[in-house]
Amino acid sequence: MYKKCSHCLAKRWPSEPAGICCSNGKVKLPLLEEPPQPLLRLLTGSNPESRTFLKEIRQYNCAFQMTSFGSSYQYEGGFMPTFKVQGQVYHLSGSLQPTENEAPQFLQVYFMSDYLKQAQRRNSFTFACNNDTITSNNRLKLIWDLQSMLHEYNNYVRSFKYALELNPADNFSIVIDADNRPSTEYAGRFNAPSFNEIVILLSCDQHHSRDIVIRQRDAGLQRINETHRSYDALQYPLMFVRGEDGYHFGIPQFDPSTLEYNFFKTVSCKDFYAYRFMIRDQKDNSDQNNDTGNMYTIEWQKRGLPHAHILIWLVDNICSNDIDKIISAELPDPSVDRDLYNMIKVHMIHGPCGPGFRRDLPCVKDNRICTKRYPRQFICETQTDTDGYIVQTMKTRRWWLHCDRKKLRDRQQMGHTILPNSYQHL
Structure with missing residues (x-):
């Protein structure tokens, strides 16, 4: 049914090349931690609201994202509305707090003093078109639970709140280094940021061109570099709940012959995401292979209705x-x-x-x-x-x-x- 990589235990189709998952052992990343509750129950279907949540998961992620989506686009209405992106997609970051007479949005919502108002704000600008009272109340409760989870587990949110409490001045900036620590210091490279991994600077201080600079209060927007380690975590907080690092230039290759990291060679962006996208066993169960598999594709018919083709592989042949x-x-x-x-x-x-x-x-x-x-x-x-x-x-x-x-x-x-x-x- 599938083949298993001898280096990283990734599952791949027989026709896929051997090195597609980890570049034949040169890529070795720590496994992402299991999502905390209540997100885990929502993702696994054990929560009564799972079905609605999974159907609207993109909207829920938008309610908590810390950066905004940017691109050149066209919107065509009519019977089948179409959103067309032209050119490159990019992410934008604003300040920690809104300017005078402006409503908080994106990252700024996390620092509203009233948590209930935070949840109401997220619910209002994400699900503004839904006027069903019962559905709205259920969403508000779910947003409250997810919001509490991110305040507790997301280290970017915790670090930003700590910086605001520590520095009462109005002219400071928070800098997130693009590549985390120097390439010779591998320990903790892929971990979520701790409090000391952000730097508080005065407005006149210098920083690198690829760093993220978040000012305390500013009307401007900064474009985030695609190779910044926080690019994914700030845009997709429900995927990277703890603020885990994404791709950056400082990830060293692993030498399977010496079982050591080679700090003179780095992992490419393609190899990084190929490793993350693969499904792998936590341990080698080659002697007892009882795994099942499934695959599906969804087509959109002429009237815009979804149509699914589903393949399911069973352990034993069905009679x-x-x-x-x-x-x-x-x-x-x-x-x-x-x-x-x-x-x-x-x-x-x-x-x-x-x-x-x-x-x-x-x-x-x-x-x-x-x-x-x-x-x-x-x-x-x-x-x-x-x-x-x-x-x-x-x-x-x-x-x-x-x-x-x-x-x-x-x-x-x-x-x-x-x-x-x-x-x-x-």
């Missing part, structure tokens, strides 16, 4: 009897379930096309042959081949359905689910 319990290609008995019978009659019948039926349909080739292979042959038992494809059982029945003044049996219909008291279909 034909189990398939028949889930999906059927036979007409249901109208005397047992008239509603399901009527739904299949309306929605699940192909054509009818071919000889004796309409020949002007798109599926008909040479005015006689259906390219979708309808009508199908009757089959007594469901069959599976070595690749897992199934040919479902279609037995002759005593009941028919009428379509275009013709009698049809099971051979012209497509599969539908068999769930008790359910009228769903595939």
Whole structure:
């Protein structure tokens, strides 16, 4: 099903090159910590609000992001609104506190003295179009919980609050070094920033061009360099809850032959994110491989509705009897379930096309042959081949359905689910 890297235990498809995950052992990064609660329960589906949260997760992240999104773009309205980005996408950072008569936004919201007003502010500018009182109250409660989590765990938020409390002057700046510590000091390189990893400077002090400089109160915006270690953490706080470092120029390569870091060679941006994106085992379980896999793709149909194609790999091959319990290609008995019978009659019948039926349909080739292979042959038992494809059982029945003044049996219909008291279909 998949191959496992001998260096980092990453799972990859057989056709993928061996070094795609860790550049054959040259990239070695610490694993990201498990998200704290309540985010972990929301992500794993164990929270009653998980379904709504995952559906709107981008909006929730926008409610807490510390930097703003910037680009040249076009917006086209109408039946299918389209947002087109032109050129490069970039992130912008403002000051810690808003200027006079300006409402706080992005990073500035974290420093509002009233936590309830913080949550209300996030809820109002993120979900402004929703007027449902019950839904709004649930969102406000969820935002409050996530907000409390970030105040407790995110080291950027804690560091910024500490800087504001420590320095009462109005002209100071906070500087976040672009590459963390010097390349000869590897310890803690990938950890979240601690209090001493930000520097408080007077407005006249010097800093490097790629550093992030956040002033105490300023109307200007600073563009954040894409290779700054905080680029991801400030924009995606729900992905990097503790403020973990992203890519920067100072990440050394690992030498698998000496088991030491080579500080004269650094990891590329591509290799860094390739390592982060891969799924890997925490430990080697090659002797007992009970893993399952799944893959899906979502298409958007002409009317803008989502349509999913899902593949699921099981540990053991599913037998034909189990398939028949889930999906059927036979007409249901109208005397047992008239509603399901009527739904299949309306929605699940192909054509009818071919000889004796309409020949002007798109599926008909040479005015006689259906390219979708309808009508199908009757089959007594469901069959599976070595690749897992199934040919479902279609037995002759005593009941028919009428379509275009013709009698049809099971051979012209497509599969539908068999769930008790359910009228769903595939």
